[in-house]
Amino acid sequence: MMASLRHSITNALRSSRQACSKSAQWQQSLDQQFGALRISSRSLSTFANESNPNVDGQFIAAPALSIDHFKLHPHARAVPISPSYFTRTPRFYDNYLSLERLMEEYEDLPVIPATAVERVAWKTLDDIRQELGEQVKASEFARCLTLIKRLNSIHPDLKPQEIKDVLDSFKRNVQPYTNVAKPIPIDQYGRACGVGRRKASSARAFVVEGTGEVLVNGKTLADYFGRVHDRESAVWALRATNRIDKYNVWIKVEGGGTTGQAEAITLAIAKALLAHEPALKPALRRAGCVTRDPRKVERKKHGHLKARKMPTWVKR
Known part of the structure; x- marks a missing residue:
């Protein structure tokens, strides 16, 4: 009876001693792993200490820091910085x-x-x-x-x-x-130059205070434009603002036909007139003299008689 009791106590002590030894080894292994992953909060200086007698009053860079002896945990992995890393965009x-x-x-x-x-x-x-x-x-x-x-x-x-x-x-x-359009300057002679375009025509109008004389390429309106509609259209900016007898206009126009030239002159005179009297812009806008007309002749298409006209369809 005593022998079996002594044997049981001996086995229990031997098992507890082995368990303590394994626990100590496991704790030591964990300490080594956590020590390898631990990041020191101290700042590392790349300069030698000022009290070093070999420095001679100068700072010398410390040797490169080697991290080869650090062992990362086998389960450690890189984590994305952005929370949107795994999204589509x-x-x-x-x-x-x-x-x-x-x-x-x-x-x-x-x-x-x-x-x-x-x-x-x-x-x-x-x-x-x-x-x-x-x-x-x-x-x-x-x-x-x-x-x-x-x-x-x-x-x-x-x-x-x-x-x-x-x-x-x-x-x-x-x-x-x-973006703001550059203001049209008035030169030393009191002239303001405006540029207008319509279809293939372009016009430059020099407007100066005067008595209402208008010259187009050195000719009067009646000599240059045969149609009354073109004459009225050319000076519509002055007529709509009741300034027909207060400014002299000299115009240089080229390209296109008479209708395109007349409407190009309208825009050129309106721009030059705004240089003299900016307050007239609402009146000129209501008269349709400020905005350029972007319409142009539509090109002819193959299979059409004209730009849009189709040949007559015949059943047989």
Whole structure:
């Protein structure tokens, strides 16, 4: 009885000793692995200590740091920096998430009415696809553009610089809404030169204060234009503003026919007249003298008698 009890106690002590030995080995292995993965918070200096007697008052770069003796954990893996890495369009979604973050942070700022917001030409869907190199969906770009316009409607005096920087990245390089036509100067003789075009005709009109004399290529209106309609059309800008007897006009016109030349002269005189009196622009616009007429003769097509006329269809 005593012998079996002594044998049982001996086996129990031997098993506990082996278990403690294995536990110590396992703990030591874990400590080594965690020590290899531990990142020191101390900053490493690449310069020698100033108190080093071999330095002679100069800083010498320390030897290169070797990391070959570090052993990474076998289960360690690289983790993507961007949360959008596994999406279909990661670069676009990074921009979209940044817009959403700004919207959540600054949505309480006051906004201005839509009519008072500065007009901006934003990048199109094709521009975004070409810039990012990703096939962005039209619906996703529409949601992104909605956030952009909402952030742009924030009051300019309260808009943070962070929002301005993000919005600038979505603006086109050339803003057509900020382009302003150069004003027509008046030379030392009091002349303003305007240029007008219509179809194949081009005209240059020199307008100066006078008594209402008009010369076209050195001839009067009656001598140059045989049709009354062309004469009235040429000086329509002056007649519509009741300035027919207050300015002298000298015109140089070339190309096209009489109708095209007369309408080109109308636009040229209107531009030169605005240099003298800018307040006449609403009246000239109502008269149709400010905007160029882009219409041209349509070309003839093969199989047609003219540009659009088709030959008569015969059943047999």
